[in-house]
Amino acid sequence: MKRAVITGMGVVSPFGYGIGDLTAGLDTKRCSTRYIDQWASLEGLNSKVAAPLDIKPGGKIPRKYRRTMSPMSIFAAHAAEEALQSAGVDRKQVGDNPRFGCIVGHTSGSPQTLYSAYSELIKNGNYNMFAASDFFRTISHTAVLNLAQYLGITGTVMATSAACASGLQAVGAAFDLIRTGRQDMILCGGAEELHKTVTGSFDILFAASTNYNDRPEATPRPFDRDRDGLVCGEGAGILLIEELAHARARGAEIFAEVIGFHTCGNGSHISRSDPEIMQVCMETAVKAAGMNGENIDYVNAHATGTEQGDAAESSALKSIFPEGKTPVSSLKGYIGHTLGASGPIELIASLVMMRKGVIYPTLNLDNVAEDCKGVLHVQQPIEKQIHCFLKNSFAFGGINAALVCRSY
Amino acid sequence: MTESDIITAVNEVFCEEFEVPLKELTPESQIFDDLGLDSLDVVDLIVALQKKFGVQVRNDERVREVRTLQDLYDLLEVIKREQTSA
Numbered sequence: 306m307k308r309a310v311i312t313g314m315g316v317v318s319p320f321g322y323g324i325g326d327l328t329a330g331l332d333t334k335r336c337s338t339r340y341i342d343q344w345a346s347l348e349g350l351n352s353k354v355a356a357p358l359d360i361k362p363g364g365k366i367p368r369k370y371r372r373t374m375s376p377m378s379i380f381a382a383h384a385a386e387e388a389l390q391s392a393g394v395d396r397k398q399v400g401d402n403p404r405f406g407c408i409v410g411h412t413s414g415s416p417q418t419l420y421s422a423y424s425e426l427i428k429n430g431n432y433n434m435f436a437a438s439d440f441f442r443t444i445s446h447t448a449v450l451n452l453a454q455y456l457g458i459t460g461t462v463m464a465t466s467a468a469c470a471s472g473l474q475a476v477g478a479a480f481d482l483i484r485t486g487r488q489d490m491i492l493c494g495g496a497e498e499l500h501k502t503v504t505g506s507f508d509i510l511f512a513a514s515t516n517y518n519d520r521p522e523a524t525p526r527p528f529d530r531d532r533d534g535l536v537c538g539e540g541a542g543i544l545l546i547e548e549l550a551h552a553r554a555r556g557a558e559i560f561a562e563v564i565g566f567h568t569c570g571n572g573s574h575i576s577r578s579d580p581e582i583m584q585v586c587m588e589t590a591v592k593a594a595g596m597n598g599e600n601i602d603y604v605n606a607h608a609t610g611t612e613q614g615d616a617a618e619s620s621a622l623k624s625i626f627p628e629g630k631t632p633v634s635s636l637k638g639y640i641g642h643t644l645g646a647s648g649p650i651e652l653i654a655s656l657v658m659m660r661k662g663v664i665y666p667t668l669n670l671d672n673v674a675e676d677c678k679g680v681l682h683v684q685q686p687i688e689k690q691i692h693c694f695l696k697n698s699f700a701f702g703g704i705n706a707a708l709v710c711r712s713y
Numbered sequence: 714m715t716e717s718d719i720i721t722a723v724n725e726v727f728c729e730e731f732e733v734p735l736k737e738l739t740p741e742s743q744i745f746d747d748l749g750l751d752s753l754d755v756v757d758l759i760v761a762l763q764k765k766f767g768v769q770v771r772n773d774e775r776v777r778e779v780r781t782l783q784d785l786y787d788l789l790e791v792i793k794r795e796q797t798s799a
Contacts, residue, residue, distance in 0.1 A: 433760070433769060433772070434760055
């Protein structure tokens with residue numbers, strides 16, 4: 306098997322465009338949750354908060370490519386450009402190279418366009434009013450098709466679709482394609498855009514935060530006694546995964562090595578997290594990495610602030626780290642739950658922590674809940690050298706994903 | 714709608730939907746070659762014109778003969794008149 310390393314990273318998050326903005330937000334312990342005025346009068350939508358990106362997508366991308374891009378594709382394009390820049394890879398090396406691939410996941414096609422286009426179609430019943438560009442925004446692989454067209458990618462192009470595990474599955478798929486020698490470089494990650502229907506889908510399942518509409522900065526509250534659900538965010542996280550020898554041959558800076566990945570279904574319940582299978586997923590990824598629990602210096606949890614999900618993840622973590630000495634934190638309190646983008650965005654944040662030798666705490670975790678105890682929760686920044694970390698993503702539908710990285 | 718109204722409305726579609734500068738919108742401009750639209754854009758152009766003018770254009774065979782902006786102005790004037798009087 307070949308070895309896969311991370312040589313490029315790019316992010317769009319509720320804090321803004323770029324890793325610099327993300328890091329600044331994390332460093333200053335800011336919560337990006339806001340009250341959304343436009344949702345105030347929506348009947349049945351009890352959660353009125355979200356973590357939006359205030360700066361709207363710019364017009365730097367030529368219209369030829371931008372015309373079929375909804376915000377999630379624009380976020381992916383900006384994140385990919387940052388990833389290429391950080392990797393020192395010129396656009397000319399990307400296009401027309403069958404060994405350069407692209408894998409991006411998200412929960413659905415553009416929810417903004419799905420809503421606007423189908424609202425009109427259902428209202429008028431007139432298919433003559435359906436724009437061609439709407440189709441390319443609503444299709445289930447919209448981000449990756451747009452990104453691949455924009456960059457002229459002719460290697461493997463795939464979309465992963467497993468809701469909140471989509472992005473981490475994309476990184477895992479890239480890892481496998483690199484290890485098996487099918488590709489030399491792959492841009493991979495996830496992208497997501499905010500819409501009332503997205504928050505609404507969690508709200509009807511009683512999974513969205515509803516008690517903090519008047520104090521948005523206090524939610525979400527991963528692992529906290531007073532947590533009441535998740536807050537939807539938006540953005541994109543894109544990494545460049547590269548075959549080690551290829552990276553070394555071009556003198557690339559290597560941020561970390563991907564050494565283990567696993568994804569699995571729980572086979573038990575469509576919306577209820579299964580701690581036993583979560584544990585299996587994490588342990589399998591760690592074992593695949595040739596590691597055991599003692600080798601893991603940090604866990605970047607999925608924990609979104611839901612009652613059941615956080616307790617299940619805590620239970621699984623307790624089983625893997627019975628002595629409770631491995632620091633665990635969730636970043637949802639800063640940037641909300643960016644769903645399909647959350648895995649890659651938080652993976653990149655974990656790589657930032659690795660470089661800085663600091664672990665960012667779980668924001669809004671004031672009192673660890675009884676059902677989340679037994680885990681070393683990080684509540685204040687910790688200075689620590691991270692040599693090896695585990696990143697989790699769990700999705701509705703019983704889909705689990707876990708990825709292990711180590712310093713290089 | 715007057716001829717001037719039609720020209721203004723069509724030009725607005727090209728400016729707003731396709732980001733073509735107003736100064737480039739001359740009657741003799743070729744929609745593909747001069748204004749840079751392609752076949753995918755034409756689908757969206759038709760949808761945008763239908764919304765703007767409140768008419769049906771998509772299934773009209775005459776749209777295939779349109780080459781320049783003047784052709785489009787003329788066709789829309791005809792279609793608008795036909796569908797308004799129908």
